[in-house]
Amino acid sequence: MNRGYMGKILWVDLTVKEFREEAIPDEIYEKYLSGTGLAAWLLSERLPAGADPLGPENILAFVSGLLTGTDSLFTGRWMVAGKSPLTGGWGDANCGGNLSPAIKRCGFDGIFFTGVSEKPVYLLINHGRPELRDAGHLWGKDTAETEEYLIAEAGGHARVAAIGPAGENLSLISGICNDRGRIAARSGLGAVMGSKRLKALVLNGKKRIPVYQRAEVQRLSRQCNKWVQLQPPFISGPMAAYVGTLMRVLPTQMAMEGMVYKILLKKWGTVSMNQMSVEIGDAPVMNWKGSNVDWGIGKSLSVNPDAFKAREKVKYHCYSCPLGCGGVCATKGPYGDVHKPEYESVLALGGLCMNGDLESIFTMNEMLNRAGMDTISAGGTVAFAMECYEQGILTREDLDGLDLTWGNAAAMITLVGKMIRREGVGDLLADGSVQAARKIGKGAEAYTMHAGGQELPMHDGRNDPGFNVHYSVEATPGRHTIGAQLYYEMFQLWKRVRGLPRPPLVYHKDRKYVADEEKAVMAAACSKFMNVANGAGLCMFGLFLGAARIPTFEWLNAATGWRKAPEEYMAIGARIQTLKQNFNIKHGIDPRSFRAVDRVVGRPPQNRGANKGRAMDIEKMRSDYWHQCGWNPKTGHPQGE
Amino acid sequence: MSYRITETCNGCGACVKLCPVGAITGEKKNIHLIDSLLCIECGACGRICPTAAVKDSFGIVCERIKRSAWEKPQFDLKTCMPCGICIETCPVNCLAPAEPVSGRELHSHPFLKEDKRCIGCGFCASECPVRAVRMSRSFLAE
16 A cells, blocks of 8 residues: 555664664554654663664664655755764654655665674665675765765765764764754764764665655645745845844734745845844853853854855755745855855754854854754853863863854864864864763853753843753754744644644733743643654745645645644654653653753853843643643653553 | 567667766676666666667656656756755655855755756656656756
C-alpha cells in the first residue's frame, strides 16, 4: 500500500560492519509517524539505560520525514537523533537542504548506526546497495571539502552529510553538515558521529516514494503555494528596525500574523529580524546582561537585512521549499561564496558578543559550518568567555594572550579557530560553556546562559516567556524551534484543532507574563504540533503561514490514506513528547534540572532596555505545562504510558 | 510493481546501459533480467528496446521510440515556485538550477542542463505540484 513512507529502515553496525534492513509495521507509523517520532520509538526501545553517548551502544539515527518526497511543500527537513553527549538525554537536530529525500530515495525512512568503527569510514548507499568505505584520507578535512570530494567520487550527484574537525575532535557542541554549510547543529550529535568514526553518509538513490493520493497532495500544495507567493513590496532593511522600536514602546501588542513573517523571510531570510529583534527585546545582548540600549540601532546597523541582501548572489531553496529563505552570498574573505548566515548565527556571533563587524560574522559562520560546530553554542560560549574575562575569572594569560573584550572581532575569530582545533584555551571551550565553567571554577557558572547544559538560542524569554517555558521543559532543552507564545499565534492551530484557545487580537504586554492555564495549553499545543511536524519533515517557517494556509493534517491524510482528524495528530504529537520525556528519565535525568538559568528568567530583572523589570514564575509555568501534558506537575514524570 | 523483459529479448544490452538505477543485468546475446526491487518504472528500457521485449507494470508491451523523438521537459518559469522537486526527482540528474535572471528576485529556476542524458521518463513533470513542467516533443520543430 502506498502510504508516503518507505516502510523500512537500515541498521548499520559499525563495529562488525554489517547491514540489516528492518521492516517497520504500519501501526508504528500510525502511532509515531516517521522522522523523530520513529527515531524516538526505536531509541526508547533499543538503547539501554546509562549508555555512554560517545560509546558503541549509542544509536545515531538519520531520519527523513513522512511527507518528504510526496510533492507536499516545506517537507525537506531531515533529522538526526541519538543520546546527546551535551545534555545527557534525548538529542535531536534538524536541517534542510537536499538530504531528506535522498534518504527515502535510497529506500529507507531512516538509517540507524550502532557500534564504533575501528578506523574512519563513510557509508555509501548506491541505489539500495550499502557499503562502508575507508575515510582515513578524509579525516581532518572540513565539511565542504569532504562533501565536494565524495560527490565527485560518486559521479557528481550524490547527497552527503558529514562531520568536520569539530565532530572528529568530539566537541560536545558539534553538528552534522550537508549542502556545503547547512547544519543539524544542536544536541552535540556531531560528537556522536565522531565517536563512531563515521565521517559521512553518501546517498545515491532514485527510488520512487509511494503516495496514496499524489494528485490530492499536489492540489493542496498549489493552494498553499498561492499564500507563499503573495509578496507585497516591503520597507527597507534599516527601516525594519524602527518597526521593532515601535513595537517596543507600545504597551500593547498584536497577535503576530505569520504572513507578515513569511513576507520578511521571502525577502531577506531569517536575517530580516537581526535589528528588529534587538529593538523588540527578543535578541539577547552581551551574554544576556545587555539590551537594546547597549547594542542599539546605530551599533547594529552593520548587520541590517539589506547588508546581507546586497551580498546575495542567488536565493537558496531547500528541497520542496517555495519560499527560499536561504541564500548564497559573496564574501571578501578566504571562503568566497558562502551560505548566508542565519539570524541565530548573526546574533550569537554579533550582538551576544557586542560584535558589529559583518565580515567577521561571515568568516566565523563559515569557519563553524566547515568545522561542523554549532554557531549558537559557539557564540554563547565565546560570550561566556568574554564575560569571564571582564570579571577577571579568565585572564589574558588563560586566553593565550587574547584580549577578549566585548566586540573584539579579531580575537573572536582567533578563539573560534582555537575551539575548532581544540588548541590552547580552545580545548577548554570546545565542549561549550557549561563544561568549561566546571573546569574553570571560580564562580564561572554564573555566566553560563544555558538550559540543561545547552547554550540558549537568540530569543529572549524575558520578552516572550513562552521561549523560557520551552527552553526549560523540552526533552531537548534550550531550543527555539519548538514553541513560544509568538509561535502559537503564528501557527493558528485553533483554526484546525478543536478546543485550542484563540489569543486576543490585541493585548497588553503584561499579559504574557501571567502564568495561567491558557499559556500552558498553548505551550503544550506547540510541543505536540512540532512533534507532528518533525515526524512529517516539515519546516517551521512553512508552519508560520498558519494552519489554515499550510495543510499539514490534510497532506498527511492524502499521503498516507489515513482519515485522522487534527486532534488525532495532536495526540500522536503528545505521545512522542511523552516518549522523549520517558527517554530522559530512563537515562537518569531529573526534568527539573533543565530549567533555564536565573538571568534568563529575569532573576534579577534587567534595570534598563526593552525587557526592563520583566520576570516570571517559571516554576509555575513549567508545572502547568507538565500538567497539560498529563505528567506529574511537581516532577515532570509522565504517568501511565 | 516493475517492468519485465520477455523472451523476445536479444541481449543487445541497450537497456542495461540506459537503466538509471542499475536494475537490469544479463550477458550479451542472452535474455536480460530486471530486478523488481530496484526498478523505478521510468520506462527507458521499453523505449530503447529494438525487439519490443519489455512489458510495463501492467503487462503492456512497450513501444520503441527513436531516441531523438523522446519527450523532454519544458519549464514554465512564471508558474515555477521554484522548489527543486523536479531536479531532485530526475533519475538521471539531467536537470540543474539555472543562473538567476538579473533584475528580478534572485531565485534559481530549473533547466534541462544535459538534454542528451534525459530519458524522457516525465517524473519531473508528474511530481511538479504546480504543473510548471510539461513533457513535449516541440523541441523537434525548433
